[in-house]
Amino acid sequence: MRAVPCGVRSAGVRTPGSDAPAASFGRSPYGTGARRASAAILAHVRVAIMTAGSRGDVAPYTGLGHGLARAGHEVTLVTHGRFEPLVAGSGVGFHALPVDPRAVLESPRGQGLHLSGSGAGKLFRAVRMARDVVGRMVGDVVAAARASDVLLLSPTMAPLGHAVAEGLRLPSMGVNLQPLAPTREFAPPMTGVRSWGPVGNRAAGHAVNLAVESIFAGEIRRLPAAHGVPRTATGPRTRERRGWPVFHGFSPRVVPRPGDWRDGLDITGYWWPYDREDRLPPDLLDFLDAGPPPVFVGLGSATVPDPERLSSEVVRALRAAGLRGVIQRGWSELRGGGGDMFTVGEVPHSLLFPRTAAVVHHAGAGTTAAGLRAGVPAVPVPIQFDGAFWASRLTALGVSPGAVPLRGLTAAGLETALRRATGTPSYGRRARQVAEELRAEDGVGPVLEAVNRLAG
Secondary structure, eight states, X not given: OOOOOTTOOOTTOBOTTTTSOGGGSOOOOOOHHHHHHHTTOOSOOEEEEEOOSSGGGXXXXXXXXXXHHHTTOEEEEEEEGGGGXXXXXXXXXXXXXXXXXXXXXXXXXXXGGGGOOXXXXXXXXXHHHHHHHGGGTHHHHHHHHHTOSEEXXXXXXXXXXXXXXXXXXXXXXXXXXXXXXXOSSSOOGGGTOSOSOXXXXXXXXXXXXXXXXXXXXXXXXXXXXXXXXXXXXXXXXHHHHTTOOEEEOSOTTTSOOOTTXXXXXXXXXXXXXXXXXXXXXXXXHHHHHTSSOOEEEEOTTOOOSOHHHHHHHHHHHHHHTTOOEEEEOGGGTOOOOSTTEEEESSOOHHHHXXXXXXXXXXXXXXXXXXXXXXXXXXXXOOOSTTHHHHHHHHHHHTSOSOOOOSTTOOHHXXXXXXXXHHHOHHHHHHHHHHHHXXXXXXXXXXXXXXXXXXXX
């Protein structure tokens, strides 16, 4: 492992704040474990964190990267260009990938995801859609890897990133936001199914992973000729056989580690997104101060077929339940008007959610985590992929009365769930208890220790 002087910038990336001392990188939510690990650094390592997808597939890695940067490593986030503002002020560099995920989701093929009523059907459509665009990102992935000493790979980039790392003889690790390794204990989160039984669950886990691998198979075969990267043995079986390390950025209190997972699959605790803002917009603060805590409603980076109809149902449900609302536009373009509703764009969930009575969201991994961190009840509205999995975890934890499916959502159904979430004291008590437990965790520390071992 080669070491480079602290502050040297990787070729082809922008590194905001790279010349600033670590203490100036802004607020850090990480605990004593990360600070202890930082004291053990023996050399400076250039770390590339590679991910692709929606905002929820990116934001947690800004926090992970910020923790590594505070410890003295040079960190670059490699992802879609539209997410560059997320790292501003964090001390994390940025290398843009050319694909715009929102444009992909809003395309006719992206909107076709809503035609599938099952998680398996959505996954099949998503695989075909991703296969069409992945070739546009390969050159930047290779360039970013050549400027790095170690690659940290999200599941959406692991097949390609691992092949590149092996060809360039770089160490790599997985950094997952969902429990994707096959297990008998539950079905793959991306299928939207709770369980097919022990044998079926594990078989389905292997099948889903092979489907994701197929997205990149053609581009991996072209790596030697197109990008000068030698081809080596790769793939999920190779990674499993070699005990490839994978860290999972969620809490074991939310998803206990499956008993049949192999060694090297570790659950660390959450990687909280880096929030450079320390204050909500003044007009939103005025709204919050003008009455009782509102309910947050937002679907993040998910899209919906009929935003106007859904917005109307949401507002009707809130008013019928006697609740004020903060409605986040997101990629679904939700809106609400009137003095009891406030429509917002992107705001830090870490600042807004603690001031709400409950959060209604699409049950993506990141928003689910933000709601748990805030200690408020949840009403999940799963839309696709892992939403049903996280919704079931919220219900099992006792912080939610249950999911309200998007398909066929009505004001009456949402009103019932809102009344239960905000009117039953046990949900709030349990949410506050879980939040207190999460505050004791240090999700960045184990990843930092692994990077430090490479540096030594």
